[in-house]
Amino acid sequence: MILPIASHTFREAIRKKILHVLIGLGIFIMAISPVIPTTDEPNARVKIIFVIFFQVVMLLCIVGVILLSATSLPYEIEDRTIYGILSKPISRLKIVIGKIGGFALLSGVLLTIFGLLNMIAVWWAASSLPEGQKSILKARNEFKASQFSIEGKLHHVHGGIAWIEGGRSGIASWNFSNLKKEYNNKTPLEVELNVKVESIRGNVNHIPLVIGIEDLSGDKKKTEILSGRADEPLIIRIDPEITKDGAIHVTVFPILEMDCIGVTQEGVKVFSIQEGFVFNYGKALIISFLKFLLIIVIAVMGSTYLSAPVSIVSALVIFSCGHILDFIKDFSLLIQHGDGHEHLPSVMKNPSVFLVYTNYLIKKPLEWLSFFLPDFKRFDSLKFLLKGINIPLEDIGAIFGYTALYAGACILISSVVFKRREFF
Amino acid sequence: MSNLAVRIEGLTKVYQYFWRRKNTPALTNLNLNIERGEIFGLLGPNGSGKTTTVKLLLGLLFPTSGKSWLLGYPSSDLKIKSKIGFLPEESYLYRFLNAEEILDFYGKFFHIPRKERKERIDRLIQYVGLNPYRKRHLSQYSKGMLRRIGLAQAIINDPELVILDEPTSGLDPIGSHEMKELILDFKRRGKTVVLCSHLLADVQNICDRVAILNKGVLQVAGSVKNLLSKKDVVEILVKNFSDADIHAMEDFIKERNGEVLSVNHPSSTLEELFVSIIQRR
Numbered sequence: 001m002i003l004p005i006a007s008h009t010f011r012e013a014i015r016k017k018i019l020h021v022l023i024g025l026g027i028f029i030m031a032i033s034p035v036i037p038t039t040d041e042p043n044a045r046v047k048i049i050f051v052i053f054f055q056v057v058m059l060l061c062i063v064g065v066i067l068l069s070a071t072s073l074p075y076e077i078e079d080r081t082i083y084g085i086l087s088k089p090i091s092r093l094k095i096v097i098g099k100i101g102g103f104a105l106l107s108g109v110l111l112t113i114f115g116l117l118n119m120i121a122v123w124w125a126a127s128s129l130p131e132g133q134k135s136i137l138k139a140r141n142e143f144k145a146s147q148f149s150i151e152g153k154l155h156h157v158h159g160g161i162a163w164i165e166g167g168r169s170g171i172a173s174w175n176f177s178n179l180k181k182e183y184n185n186k187t188p189l190e191v192e193l194n195v196k197v198e199s200i201r202g203n204v205n206h207i208p209l210v211i212g213i214e215d216l217s218g219d220k221k222k223t224e225i226l227s228g229r230a231d232e233p234l235i236i237r238i239d240p241e242i243t244k245d246g247a248i249h250v251t252v253f254p255i256l257e258m259d260c261i262g263v264t265q266e267g268v269k270v271f272s273i274q275e276g277f278v279f280n281y282g283k284a285l286i287i288s289f290l291k292f293l294l295i296i297v298i299a300v301m302g303s304t305y306l307s308a309p310v311s312i313v314s315a316l317v318i319f320s321c322g323h324i325l326d327f328i329k330d331f332s333l334l335i336q337h338g339d340g341h342e343h344l345p346s347v348m349k350n351p352s353v354f355l356v357y358t359n360y361l362i363k364k365p366l367e368w369l370s371f372f373l374p375d376f377k378r379f380d381s382l383k384f385l386l387k388g389i390n391i392p393l394e395d396i397g398a399i400f401g402y403t404a405l406y407a408g409a410c411i412l413i414s415s416v417v418f419k420r421r422e423f424f
Numbered sequence: 425m426s427n428l429a430v431r432i433e434g435l436t437k438v439y440q441y442f443w444r445r446k447n448t449p450a451l452t453n454l455n456l457n458i459e460r461g462e463i464f465g466l467l468g469p470n471g472s473g474k475t476t477t478v479k480l481l482l483g484l485l486f487p488t489s490g491k492s493w494l495l496g497y498p499s500s501d502l503k504i505k506s507k508i509g510f511l512p513e514e515s516y517l518y519r520f521l522n523a524e525e526i527l528d529f530y531g532k533f534f535h536i537p538r539k540e541r542k543e544r545i546d547r548l549i550q551y552v553g554l555n556p557y558r559k560r561h562l563s564q565y566s567k568g569m570l571r572r573i574g575l576a577q578a579i580i581n582d583p584e585l586v587i588l589d590e591p592t593s594g595l596d597p598i599g600s601h602e603m604k605e606l607i608l609d610f611k612r613r614g615k616t617v618v619l620c621s622h623l624l625a626d627v628q629n630i631c632d633r634v635a636i637l638n639k640g641v642l643q644v645a646g647s648v649k650n651l652l653s654k655k656d657v658v659e660i661l662v663k664n665f666s667d668a669d670i671h672a673m674e675d676f677i678k679e680r681n682g683e684v685l686s687v688n689h690p691s692s693t694l695e696e697l698f699v700s701i702i703q704r705r
Contacts, residue, residue: 004532008518015520080516084577087482087510088533089502423484424439 001090005098010105013068022064023110026057030117034125041232043136045125047386053118054382058288061110062319065292069103070299070315074308082423093415099300100293100411107292115285119278139280139390140190140271147175148265151251161196161262166207166254172263176270177216177247189243191250192269193234196262205229207259212251215242228254228261238270274390283391284381290403291379295319297407297414298374304418321369322376329370374406428496429585429616430458430481435490437476437640450476451640454490458633460584463607463617465631465648467624473640474620475513478589482510495584506534509583513590513620515570519563523554523573526562527580534581548576553602568599575606586610589620604630625693628652661690 013019033052038044073096076082085095126137152170155163164170179189197207206227213236214221220242226234242248250268254261299315306314321328378399384391435454438447451473458464466474479485481492481499497504517526524545531541549558552572562570571594578586591607592600607630610617621627627634628648635645644651665673674684 001533004529008529012518012520080512080514081518083484083510083512083516084530085533086484087505087508087512088530089505090533091502420486422486423479 001094002098002101005095006101006105009072009099009102013102013106016068018067019064022060026060026114029056030114030121034121043129046122046129046136049118049121049125050382050385053114057114061114062292062295065103065107065296066299066315066319067312069099069296070303070311071308072099073300073303074306074311077423086423092418096300096304096411096414096418100297103296104293107296108289111285111289111292119281136386136388137277138388139274139276140388141274141390143176143179143270145174145265145268146177149173155260161264163260163262164253165257166259167257168253171251171253172261174250174268176250179243179246179248179270188240188273189238190271190273191236191238192271193252194267195228195252197228197230198260200258208255209261210253210255211236213238213242214249215245216247216249225255276390280390281385283396284385286396287379287381287391287399290399291376294374294403294407297410301410301414304414304421318373319376322374325370325373325375325377328366331366378402427460428457429460429494430456430618431493432456433491435477435480435492436488437480437485438488449640451480454642456635456642456645458616458618460616461611461614462632463611463619463630465627465634466618466620466637467622467627467634468637469622472637474637475589478587478620481587506581507584509578509581509586511574511578511588511591513593515574517562517570517574520561522561523549523558526573527577530577531580544580548580552576567594568596571595571599571603583615585616585618587618591619592621592623592626600626657685
């Protein structure tokens with residue numbers, strides 16, 4: 001019963017001119033993405049191809065899917081083709097689910113086609129990169145430091161960054177004791193080092209650093225002298241012998257006394273390298289599909305009661321607000337602490353005038369809104385791909401659970417609303 | 425099994441408007457029984473409540489009060505829809521599909537196996553006379569063709585009860601004549617037909633019983649024969665009778681205290697003439 005509605009919805013949707021226009025625009029943007037000017041960063045071209053697909057082309061697809069899914073039911077009600085379906089032995093819930101299924105199928109097809117095109121473009125752009133820069137095409141598991149410390153003299157701390165001077169006066173040190181749990185000895189590991197650099201030698205782009213990697217007992221050790229740059233991470237392969245115990249110790253200091261480096265706990269990360277880019281990319285597309293699915297469910301829910309234009313606007317507003325939930329929450333918190341702000345005029349600080357109104361007219365509705373709105377920032381898979389980090393299956397599970405819960409609630413509401421709807 | 429195809433008890437529908445606007449009663453306390461196997465005409469002027477009644481029976485609207493049963497089951501029961509066919513007032517169909525596709529789409533709702541569905545679609549397309557146009561998109565169909573494919577979708581499930589809302593609306597006399605022939609064929613096959621129309625001549629020719637609604641209130645219901653017959657007037661149709669014979673007959677009637685109201689040659693209807701001319705060519 002659901003299948004005929006879904007396949008019919010899909011067939012109807014792919015005939016819509018608005019979809020053709022948006023697909024054409026998407027292909028055009030993807031086609032020009034390899035020639036858009038970028039920075040000098042070696043893998044900037046690959047990154048921009050990723051960004052254009054995941055942020056621009058996908059936005060176009062989502063807008064297209066919203067326009068179609070928010071108007072499908074209202075148009076059927078308006079031109080009364082819904083009578084033909086409602087007079088058949090099919091429940092209204094199944095009609096709603098069928099509609100959602102049809103648009104989900106459309107999203108799946110769009111994501112598959114565009115995803116394949118994007119992957120080909122990424123491979124093509126990455127083929128010219130030097131071997132050391134191809135980490136973006138990997139699916140690396142990330143390990144964060146369990147302990148971070150400065151041995152010796154700390155020069156100063158500014159903005160959460162600890163600065164140390166060269167000449168062994170201070171040594172930054174990171175411990176990674178959690179490698180054994182997830183790491184298997186067959187997979188190579190690499191250390192990625194991101195530091196800030198400064199020097200009183202003048203305007204220098206890079207400074208020599210001593211990087212030491214050893215096991216916790218200190219028996220096995222690897223020391224390298226490398227040139228540290230402010231805008232480029234240093235990547236060092238680790239000898240599997242060192243990581244046999246599942247724990248390593250990393251130390252860094254500048255060689256020259258005139259040089260300084262700024263470090264944080266996040267400045268050094270260890271990655272296990274896996275050649276699963278395609279699989280990782282597939283996981284990113286699955287997350288994107290779940291995002292499409294959620295907005296489709298929301299758009300169809302609105303369309304069970306609202307007219308086509310109102311339904312489109314409401315779905316677009318929800319989609320936009322779902323991306324700025326943090327801002328909405330922060331804004332409501334700002335109102336909470338507004339009475340403490342010295343710059344507010346005294347009359348506004350009067351609890352009986354300003355706070356009461358802002359509390360009930362702005363803060364409370366914003367809090368409720370942030371509670372009910374879908375959190376679309378959860379579905380950001382681009383951050384993983386840009387860093388070449390493996391998307392954890394737990395993350396996908398959590399996103400799937402979130403989507404299932406939210407979509408389930410929306411379908412329930414849609415069902416109740418649509419069941420009670422009359423067709424004059 | 426109930427002998428009634430449709431049973432309506434105290435069905436009332438009041439359209440409730442938002443905010444201070446006056447509520448409009450569309451149907452008031454309708455009581456009606458329609459027996460299986462008959463063609464029943466629901467008559468009335470525009471806005472009399474015919475379409476509202478049909479929509480209430482099909483669950484497109486919810487009654488303010490009252491109940492209705494179709495083929496012995498509450499009309500709200502989803503299962504009963506598998507035994508019902510519905511042709512709406514206009515042919516509200518998906519214009520991007522062709523005749524085969526639209527029938528296949530609707531046929532899927534009745535769990536008809538693929539092979540049987542295909543056979544049934546072929547048969548129905550032949551039945552409604554659209555075989556040469558079966559691959560043509562509905563957007564290229566004339567109004568008459570749309571009505572015919574609309575009728576085909578209404579009977580794709582071989583329903584026991586067919587509800588037709590203004591089936592001849594927008595049809596030319598030939599199309600209208602063919603539609604009436606199809607409806608009479610339903611009756612021959614034992615189907616119950618509920619026919620909503622304001623074209624009285626159409627209804628008179630084919631309906632067994634009728635109900636007349638006005639402003640949402642049932643005015644009269646009964647068999648066409650009973651409702652239209654004039655009990656105190658007798659009509660005798662005679663063939664091969666001379667003028668002298670007619671005068672003799674008039675004298676005979678007067679002798680028996682009867683009154684001759686009119687003596688004339690019966691004429692056929694304009695529809696009959698139109699159909700005979702068009703079909704001859």
